Amino acid sequence: xxxxxVVVTGLGALTPIGNSISEYWEGLSTGKSGAAPITxxxxxxxxxxxxxxxxxxxxxDYFDRKEVRRLDKFAQYxxxxxxxxxxxxxIDLDTVDKYRVGVIWGAGIGGLETFQNEVLNFxxxxxxPRFNPFFIPKMIADIAPGNISIxxxxxxxxxxxxxxxxxxxxxxxxxxxTIRLGDSDIIVTGGSEAAVxxxxxxxxxxxxxxxxxxxDPESASRPxxxxxxxxxxxxxxxxLILEEYEHAKARGAKIYAEVIGGGLSADAHHMTAPHPEGQxxxxxxxxxxxxxxxxxxxxxAINTHGTSTPLGDVAELKAIKEVFGDxxxxxxxxxxxxxxxxxxxxxxxxxxxxxxxxxxxNLVPPTINHSTVDENIDAKLNLTLNKxxxxxxxxxxxxxxxxxxxxACVAFKKYE
Amino acid sequence: xxxxxxxxxAIIVDKLGVDENEVVTEASFTNDLGADSLxxxxxxxxxxxxxxxxxxxxxxxxxxxxxxxxxxxxxxx
Numbered sequence: 001x002x003x004x005x006v007v008v009t010g011l012g013a014l015t016p017i018g019n020s021i022s023e024y025w026e027g028l029s030t031g032k033s034g035a036a037p038i039t040x041x042x043x044x045x046x047x048x049x050x051x052x053x054x055x056x057x058x059x060x061d062y063f064d065r066k067e068v069r070r071l072d073k074f075a076q077y078x079x080x081x082x083x084x085x086x087x088x089x090x091i092d093l094d095t096v097d098k099y100r101v102g103v104i105w106g107a108g109i110g111g112l113e114t115f116q117n118e119v120l121n122f123x124x125x126x127x128x129p130r131f132n133p134f135f136i137p138k139m140i141a142d143i144a145p146g147n148i149s150i151x152x153x154x155x156x157x158x159x160x161x162x163x164x165x166x167x168x169x170x171x172x173x174x175x176x177x178t179i180r181l182g183d184s185d186i187i188v189t190g191g192s193e194a195a196v197x198x199x200x201x202x203x204x205x206x207x208x209x210x211x212x213x214x215x216d217p218e219s220a221s222r223p224x225x226x227x228x229x230x231x232x233x234x235x236x237x238x239x240l241i242l243e244e245y246e247h248a249k250a251r252g253a254k255i256y257a258e259v260i261g262g263g264l265s266a267d268a269h270h271m272t273a274p275h276p277e278g279q280x281x282x283x284x285x286x287x288x289x290x291x292x293x294x295x296x297x298x299x300x301a302i303n304t305h306g307t308s309t310p311l312g313d314v315a316e317l318k319a320i321k322e323v324f325g326d327x328x329x330x331x332x333x334x335x336x337x338x339x340x341x342x343x344x345x346x347x348x349x350x351x352x353x354x355x356x357x358x359x360x361x362n363l364v365p366p367t368i369n370h371s372t373v374d375e376n377i378d379a380k381l382n383l384t385l386n387k388x389x390x391x392x393x394x395x396x397x398x399x400x401x402x403x404x405x406x407x408a409c410v411a412f413k414k415y416e
Numbered sequence: 417x418x419x420x421x422x423x424x425x426a427i428i429v430d431k432l433g434v435d436e437n438e439v440v441t442e443a444s445f446t447n448d449l450g451a452d453s454l455x456x457x458x459x460x461x462x463x464x465x466x467x468x469x470x471x472x473x474x475x476x477x478x479x480x481x482x483x484x485x486x487x488x489x490x491x492x493x
Contacts, residue, residue, distance in 0.1 A: 064433055065433035066431075066432060066433030066450075067433075069431070069433075130461060130465075132458060132461070133454040133457040133458050133461070134454055134458065137454070
């Protein structure tokens with residue numbers, strides 16, 4: 001059976017550096033940081049007091065009062081980004097075969113704030129379980145695609161993939177495969193996360209995963225810099241419309257890029273620490289190249305997982321050298337997490353969008369905040385430091401890895 | 417309007433996001449005010465909290481309009 005071609009026909013983003021695709025690209029291309037002191041709660045007792053929050057987001061602009069109460073933030077973000085992507089795609093919702101349109105979403109955690117607040121409320125009481133009836137349906141990680149389908153009537157495949165910070169990359173790969181196999185014409189995919197809460201910050205702080213550079217939040221996310229000290233928690237959502245090529249062509253859709261393959265693997269090493277030699281990461285990029293029919297020398301750009309943690313960044317670059325050999329030095333390697341922070345389950349989606357926009361604009365967004373060379377990193381690698389670089393990107397990979405040792409890599413090709 | 421009726425009305429307006437004028441005595445939560453099964457459970461819980469009463473599930477099933485809620489609470493107080 002011949003696999004169908006899959007293209008991207010719509011994009012949507014709600015990120016710490018921009019609340020729409022155009023704002024997001026403006027932020028990416030100019031090297032804007034989304035980090036700032038946390039506004040959602042009092043951080044007095046927290047080790048890390050900053051994060052990459054969404055800014056100027058007023059729920060009244062998007063939802064009525066009743067909808068707001070029924071949606072955790074992670075689901076609100078999903079609705080906003082997917083609405084932008086659906087509108088951008090120009091799909092005619094009146095005529096499209098809705099049985100052939102699905103939603104495959106990614107969320108690493110789901111409604112953490114809802115969970116936290118409901119349990120706090122219970123703990124304050126006398127032991128009588130007075131839980132809100134919306135507690136479970138607001139909190140579960142799969143409710144985002146459920147709500148997207150309810151809003152638009154999409155009756156194709158519908159679920160959430162959960163693989164921590166690789167979640168939305170898994171979702172995109174499932175979306176790709178569903179269309180490749182001919183089971184759907186269109187999949188709304190992407191991911192969302194909203195973990196900037198006391199439980200989220202406290203939990204990641206307990207793991208020593210977060211940067212504690214409280215005196216300078218904007219420069220705290222500094223992937224590949226020798227003084228990096230952990231990731232910066234972000235939140236938001238990215239959405240992509242994946243569509244079967246002939247279907248897109250027949251309706252005259254605007255085509256951003258082709259999705260040509262994906263790879264998956266596991267580290268099988270440790271719950272949270274990356275494999276020091278990046279063995280699972282080597283495997284995932286090799287799997288992706290094979291699945292995409294690419295040779296290593298075809299790749300122009302890699303948006304790394306690059307979270308700004310001491311171990312992870314070095315292991316990933318070692319893996320890139322192992323997979324790409326001599327060609328590694330020709331690749332524009334970057335980490336847009338230097339600007340957006342780490343959006344966990346939404347990271348794969350917003351970074352895939354960054355790769356696609358880089359192709360569209362012939363410009364690779366920078367890895368900002370770099371000042372001190374790390375001697376453990378090969379100086380010949382082009383890490384796209386501090387300033388965007390002009391580049392005709394024909395093929396880009398996007399890496400994302402999650403706690404649990406999950407690795408995912410997605411390949412995009414310029415549509416010409 | 418009694419104190420109870422106005423407090424019931426305020427809860428319904430807040431939870432269901434409906435206009436105050438729609439919350440009339442005969443209005444049904446599900447048929448007229450757009451509530452689904454989860455909203456209805458939440459309303460009952462809010463009434464219990466607001467008026468410090470217990471509404472057993474078998475009684476809650478009989479409360480489907482604004483007027484029925486007010487009547488029940490007046491008797492229970």
